[in-house]
Amino acid sequence: MDLVPIDDIRAAAADIAATVLRTPLLRTRWDDELWLKPENLQPVGSFKLRGATHAVARLDPARRERGVVTHSSGNHGQALAYAARAAGIPCTVVVPEGAPEVKVAQIRALGATVLLVPPARRLVEAQRVAAETGAELVPPFDDPRIIAGQGTIGLEILDDLPGVEVVLVPVGGGGLSSGVATAVKALRPATAVIGVEPLLAADARDSLAAGRLVPWDVADTYRTCADGLRTGLSELTLAHLRERLDGIVTVTEEEIRAAVGRLARDARLVVEPSGAVAAAARLFRPDELPAGRTVAVLTGGNVDPALLADLVAA
Incomplete structure (x- = not known):
């Protein structure tokens, strides 16, 4: 690897x-x-802004306008929403139920669409959104x-x-x-x-x-x-x-x-x-x-x- x-x-x-x-x-x-x-x-x-900003900067120009999607308990979601807003592209964040409300509220305030799902389904739902919309899946760490x-x-x-x-x-x-x-x-x-x-x-x-x-x-x-x-x-x-x-x-x-x-x-x-x-x-x-x-x-x-x-x- x-x-x-x-x-x-x-x-x-x-x-x-x-x-x-x-x-x-x-x-x-x-x-x-x-x-x-x-x-x-x-x-x-949070530090998550570093990776999210770099990932958005490296997006394929042909897919850029379709936006980004991720799954996050809060901080990566906020970071990607911020980076996407700065780049002028849409963002969807799949958030596991039970995440701190202060983090969820901040993701929404940054203009992202929030989808709340059971924790075990966060990745599956993010993959579904990416497949249906053509948005780039930007994982929190992988x-x-x-x-x-x-x-x-x-x-x-x-x-x-x-x-x-x-x-x-x-x-x-x-x-x-x-x-x-x-x-x-x-x-x-x-x-x-x-x-x-x-x-x-x-x-x-x-x-x-x-x-x-x-x-x-x-x-x-x-x-x-x-x-x-x-x-x-x-x-x-x-x-x-x-x-x-x-x-x-x-x-x-x-x-x-x-x-x-x-x-x-x-x-x-x-x-x-x-x-x-x-x-x-x-x-x-x-x-x-x-x-x-x-x-x-x-x-x-x-x-x-x-x-x-x-x-x-x-």
């Missing part, structure tokens, strides 16, 4: 420069060796264009902190971790790239241990509050992670929730549970991580206001 090369990530950086925010690295006051990469500051509140776009985060980290020794990155479907690991290992092989996922959705841990995809039942992954990390790996992302990821750790629900509160109170950053898992690993699992200058990627900030209020007060 062909893996995404570093040159594709460099090309993606040029494609997205006019649309995507180049997020800074922020020092933390509680850890002298921890920097935060706040992708929650993107216009749509696509080289998406992986290359997300990998631009790795380029920025190395530009801003050339001596980084550890990069912590959340793992859901694996597009982000595949892209970041590709960029970092190509340009600074000595840097450890560690994936982080919820203990209640640890399919990546199991898949990497087994050397093959080990899917988790939807009923199991939906127990985690980190709704953006409930999706399993694909063959493409597993191939990237087997080759380029240095390890993976898991964090508990209590640790994720505590990290959301800590980031809000002490870093003044609104981060959703999925976006806080990398910080949770550094806060609560330091003995399982390599030592040294560390960057934790905060992937998104589209959190339900009531949940945020609960977690900040805890």
Whole structure:
């Protein structure tokens, strides 16, 4: 299986420069060796804008006017809707029932058509729309264009902190971790790239241990509050992670929730549970991580206001 090369990530950086925010690295006051990469500051509140913008930029001109379609629990849907609106093309987002309403409302506000379906039918429905309308199916992670776009985060980290020794990155479907690991290992092989996922959705841990995809039942992954990390790996992302990821750790629900509160109170950053898992690993699992200058990627900030209020007060 062909893996995404570093040159594709460099090309993606040029494609997205006019649309995507180049997020800074922020020092933390509680850890002298921890920097935060706040992708929650993107216009749509998550890193997903990088891959979506790159995918739209690479559309075949002959199909462009037919638009795009995807399936997403929220953040990728918002990102593709934003990128499609910027390009002046239609967008449909298939959303699994139970996704946070704050995310669904934002997708609609960006002009996309939203279809709510049972979680197990999200991909099938997106494929149906693509077949019937001719729209381009842009998956949330299982696509080289998406992986290359997300990998631009790795380029920025190395530009801003050339001596980084550890990069912590959340793992859901694996597009982000595949892209970041590709960029970092190509340009600074000595840097450890560690994936982080919820203990209640640890399919990546199991898949990497087994050397093959080990899917988790939807009923199991939906127990985690980190709704953006409930999706399993694909063959493409597993191939990237087997080759380029240095390890993976898991964090508990209590640790994720505590990290959301800590980031809000002490870093003044609104981060959703999925976006806080990398910080949770550094806060609560330091003995399982390599030592040294560390960057934790905060992937998104589209959190339900009531949940945020609960977690900040805890």
